[in-house]
Amino acid sequence: MSRLFSLGLIASWYSSNIGVLLLNKYLLSNYGFKYPIFLTLCHMMACSLFSYIAISWLKIVPLQTMRSKSQFLKISALGIIFCSSVVAGNISLRYLPVSFNQAIGATTPFFTAVFAYLMTLRREGWLTYVSLVPVVAGCVIASGGEPSFNLFGFLMCIGATAARALKTVVQGILLSSEGERLHSMNLLMYMAPVAVAVLVPAAYFMEGDVVGITISLARDDKKFIFYLIFNSSLAYLVNLTNFLVTKHTSALTLQVLGNAKGAVAVVISILIFRNPVSVTGIFGYSITVAGVVLYNEAKKRSRND
Template sequence: MLSGQLEKKGFFIATLITFWYSSNIGVLLLNKLLLSNYGFRFPIFLTMCHMTACAVLSYVSIVFLKIAPFQRIKSRSQFLRISTLSVVFCGSVVGGNISLRYLPVSFNQAVGATTPFFTALFAYLMTRKQEAWATYGCLVPVVTGVVIASGGEPSFHLYGFIMCIGATAARAFKSVLQGVLLSSEGEKLNSMNLLLYMSPIAVVVLLPAALVMEPNVIDVTATLATEHRYLGLLIVVNSAMAYGANLLNFLVTKHTSALTLQVLGNAKGAVAVVISILIFQNPVTFIGIAGYTMTVMGVVAYGESKRRHK
């Protein structure tokens, strides 16, 4: 009886992880496909579509499906903190999407793997939180690997690289800022409720930005939709998958642990790199692969060092 329950639980967790991998990598690949292959050059509008889907589906999941308990905002100051997080989050997603216009997914993932470096930097600057010197030492190959990968990247684009670095830094800044702004027990929100409140705020921020910076987005999208019959469907599926990635991130953490998610996340980047190279056939070099491998090894060592020195 017990072994049967364990088997069912193991199958359930394996299924969750499979869907989590599929949604995360699927969003990344579809973003690249839309922004580079279809002439749909509107990363701000695409991010707004993602946030709109997250707002609607978060409400349905929490209020109607009860996937997570509903948590109310308790004060104006808490709302302002969440709004600040939402703006930073917008910056990270838009920057990441812009970078995909110019960089291959493989290099995008290599740069994105430096998130622990920026997290450690912002944690020290904002909270004076220090790690062991051995832990900081593990960040050396993280940064060195990206420098090496940049030198060996045939499709290197400076603007795309700057946007990717900015997006990675903003993502790290958001995680540290979240810990600072929502640190009290009364103001902590689980990730699904935080997404529920952040998403509509993000839409309000992104809508005028899209209209000003991408003024012809509606006309061009309508024209492209007539040329590519599945473009509208791809945008809808892509937006739904963006929410699914967040939902599955929450469920995998709930049913396993944050450490498991971290390990799976490191592996996910490598899987995304391999799949993207197979699909988009972007050229890679031995130096680029060696640099990315060094970065991933540094990230793994950093995570292990943090765990040991807690």
């Protein structure tokens, strides 16, 4: 029963991760809902609501309260970085196929290593840095062979990837003391409302009458509101299943599954959206994934040493 439960969690984690990615692409590109900021706002509102229900009502994890103004400011900074990464990622999906988006996203370890060095002056072992060469080289090769390459979408995706890495590093710095460290689910509960507060004026000033357009779309197509609610719920489920898989398996298992997830997402997206791919692009992405695997192994070895 324990093994079946773990397999169910892993299946839920895969489904929610890949599902939200594909549905984002469908809404922003194929369906024609060209409002990535508002879509991100819906995601953050769902994360705020479901996080509160999961922690305060369902007691999935113990509630942790913020202890100081300083801690609040640190969490707010993380919330803004988190929000920026999601918005940039959603914007990129308007212009890039999911397969190429995933190839760029796989370069997260490179940006993590760069920010860790710039902000903490922490040096990794030489093997770790060597493993980053195929990570970057594969992305460059994939970019050169991408039939649907779009410069703006590419820059947005790079920005989203860099912001995700920056959040990881900044989180380690800002919430490093025992008194300020928060559980991942509590951190999401506090970050999501900050993101909402930032996204409301951003959507108003940058996307015009997006609320009126959304209401009009919902009237014309009853399925649209279902897509929006389901998509927003999946955005929270990604975080919840990420926590549950780590809790009931291990961080290493999540790491291995994460390496495979990108490849699965690429195959499914190509089958669904029929976007053109090239042998060069596939070759480049394969090199990047191999580099990520080598990077994770090098990090694990350096920790053991």
